[in-house]
Amino acid sequence: MTKRIAVALYTTVAISLTGLPAAAQTSATTATGVQAENLYWIQIEAQPTLSEAEARARFYAARLDGVNGFRIGGNWYGIILGPYTEAAANIQLRSLKNARLIPRDSFITFSNKLRQQFWPVGANTLNTRPLEASDTPDPATEQTPAPAEGDQLASVAQPDATAPVLAAPEPTRDETRREALDSERLLDRDARKALQVALQWEGYYTSAIDGAFGAGTRRSMAAWQTDRGYDPTGVLTTRQRDELLTAFQTVIASLGLRPYEDAQAGISVAIPAATVEFSRYEAPFVHFDSKDDSGVRVVLISQTGDQDTLYGLYDILQSLEIVPVDGPRKRKKNAFTIEGTDGKITSYTQAELVDGTVKGFTLIWPVGDEKRRNKVLQDMKASFTSLGSQALADNAGLDAATQSLDLLSGLEIRRPAMSRSGFYVDAKGTVLTTAEAVAGCTRITLNEDYVAEVTAVDDARGLALLTPQDPLAPLAHAAFLAVDPRLKSDVAVAGYSYEGRLNAPSLTYGNLSELTGLNGEAELNRLTLAALPGDAGGPVLDAGGAVMGMLLPNQAPKGRSLPKDVSFALDAASVTTFLAEHGITPDATDAGATLDPVDLSARAADMTVLVSCWK
Incomplete structure (x- = not known):
């Protein structure tokens, strides 16, 4: 046309x-x-x-x-x-x-x-x-340009003499079914296969691409014709074939699928060059960033290694933002695939152990463009090849890379929306934490490794109870103080003050300043202790390691600010009542001998948990 x-x-x-x-x-x-x-x-x-x-x-x-x-x-x-x-x-x-x-x-x-x-x-x-x-020119006075040789132009209706209303042209005559069959017979096998590929792209054809126009191909052609207002003859005319192929080729051109060979990484693969462009090396990755705001990204994977390297990469990739949590994962002896989607992107990763190296790729695609994404993924899978034992050097691109705790070789590490503290309250690994830590979460983890479910929440008390999906055997769990604590006694809060930046809890020392809240709340203890937000939910310990209560989030009264060293804890009696209401019989202890700071720190570390909220 x-x-x-x-x-x-x-x-x-x-x-x-x-x-x-x-x-x-x-x-x-x-x-x-x-x-x-x-x-x-x-x-x-x-x-x-x-x-x-x-x-x-x-x-x-x-x-x-x-x-x-x-x-x-x-x-x-x-x-x-x-x-x-x-x-x-x-x-x-x-x-x-x-x-x-x-x-x-x-x-x-x-x-x-x-x-x-x-x-x-x-x-x-x-x-x-x-x-x-x-x-519009008047057909009676304006000469219509002569059609090109071989063209068939529709006759034009004359306008009404009383109004400039223009008649629509009649569509150009198309081939009859017999004529379409005759022109179809002139197609070679590749041309026939191209039509099947285009029909498959449009969602009409689901069988093998073999160039044979059997019943399945004819049904798909008829369905395509019906949806576009043509007579469903099951045989595409020359014009309809052009329309089908032009639409398909236009989409393919918009992807710009091109072979890419990287000698440094030892990889050959087709990439959507119209949507991504090479950015940089940061071992073990080759980064292709989005082009023209396409939202598409490609990451090639290349490093020397063995099965341990492959399995380590499998675990590391699942901590990255480009690999959403929801989706199937398959790990075999010498290969793995990871798929995921989070409502914004869809991600596919494959890697294999080949030629003494681990090589693969990740394709990141915006949600809502699945047809084009599936075409690109199909071509990348089919074309991906290792070029031998060559792989990225361990320091490739790292001299110029920005080093950050939030990045891994240029890829953003997935971080929780919030992290707070909690502690084990029984030998089964049940965890007590603050209600703030679990509000609005789609997923909750303990120490970033174990998924947990919320089994109880008491907003009035500010408590939440978590049960790990897989049973845990903690090294220690809380023993609650059965007697009233001594006013002005030394206390310590065990917590992840920096919300997981440190891989172990820390102790923050202070003293018990008052056995009630500022307004006389009997269930609160006021502490002189400079806690941080990440400490909330952690156990408050006396000098002997007994749990006196749970640290609450530091919420000042509306319109007021409190000194930095003022904190509040829910007392042991309120906590144990909550636990008993939900079927847990907590351990109790009287005040004991003062523990050495090293022993107190070790006991606190064994019972304290990082509680992370993911959204």
């Missing part, structure tokens, strides 16, 4: 100012004060990336005049025809739909919906005079 089709439409409705008759051109020259809000446009497509939109704009510009491209909000790019007056827009929309030159879901839009123009480059069509129905 070429621009000659638009020539036929020229006699029914003007498409660009360059096609106006002389009188209309004069009118356009003298017109002043054209306001953007008076313009009408026809939106025919919207694409999620600039590269896709430019490709589609080129596609339509080869067939129609008046093609523009505008950003239309929400990171979408529209293919737009116009501008028109209201009457001309309605006529043009109807005419182009009837001629099957634009999608059936095309619609009229307005200037206030259009933002920055990206096509044609440098154009500012928003300030162009709109075309009117009266701008």
Whole structure:
């Protein structure tokens, strides 16, 4: 199909100012004060990336005049025809739909919906005079351009003598089923397979790509024809084959799938070059970042190693932001795959032990573009090859890399939304923590390794009870003080003060300043102790290691601020009552001999847990 089709439409409705008759051109020259809000446009497509939109704009510009491209909000790019007056827009929309030159879901839009123009480059069509129905040449006085040799143009209905209402053209005659079969027989095997691939891409064909047009292929062709308003003959005409293949090839062009060979990493693979571009080496990864805001990323994996290296990589990758938690994981003796999605991205990783190296890739793709993602993933899987024993050096790119606790070789490590402290209250690994630590979490972990479930929450007391999915055998669990603590006695809070930055709990020392809260709350103990947010939920210990209560989040009364060394704990009686209400009989102890600080620290570390909230 070429621009000659638009020539036929020229006699029914003007498409660009360059096609106006002389009188209309004069009118356009003298017109002043054209306001953007008076313009009408026809939106025919919207694409999620600039590269896709430019490709589609080129596609339509080869067939129609008046093609523009505008950003239309929400990171979408529209293919737009116009501008028109209201009457001309309605006529043009109807005419182009009837001629099957634009999608059936095309619609009229307005200037206030259009933002920055990206096509044609440098154009500012928003300030162009709109075309009117009266701008159309009169077929009785204007000579229709002669069609190119071999073209069949539709005859044009004459306009009503009393009004400038334009008749839509009749569609160009297409092949009969017999003619379509005759033209189909001229296709070689590769051309037939290409049609099956395109039908598969559109979701109509699910069988083998073999070039044989059996019953399955015929059914898929008929379904494709039905959905596009064609007679479901089960045999595509030459025009329909062109339409199917052009649509498929346009999408493939927007991906820019290209072979990529990296001698340094020892990897050969196809990459979507229109959506990603090489960024850097940071061993053991080769980074390809998003191109033109596509949201797509590719990471190649290359390092020398053995099965231990492979298994270690399997564990490490699952701690990264690019590998969402939800999704299947498969680890075999010499290979693994990890899939995940989090509502924003879909990620696929594969790696294998080959040639004395671990090699693989990760493809990260925005959610909502699954067809294109699946095509890219299929090609990457099929093309991925190790080029031998060559792999990235262990220090490749690291001299120039930014070192951070939050990054692993340039990839962001997944971090919880919040981390607080907790402690074991029985030999089964049940954990007591603050209710704040579990509020609004989609997943809760203990020491970042064990998934736990919330079995009870008491918002009034500020307590939450956690049960690990897999039974644990803690080295120590709490023994609660059965007698009243001594006022002004020394105390210590065991907690993850820095929310997991340190791999073990720390002790913060202070003293018991008051056996009630500031307003006389009998269940609270006031401590003179400079706690941090991560300490909340940790056990408050006396000098002998007995648990006097649980540290609460430091919440000052509204409109007030408290000194930094003021903290509050829920007393042991309130905590043990809560535990008993939920079927746990806590251990009790009287005040004992003072422990050596080293022994107290060891006991606290054995019972204290990092509680992490993931969202």
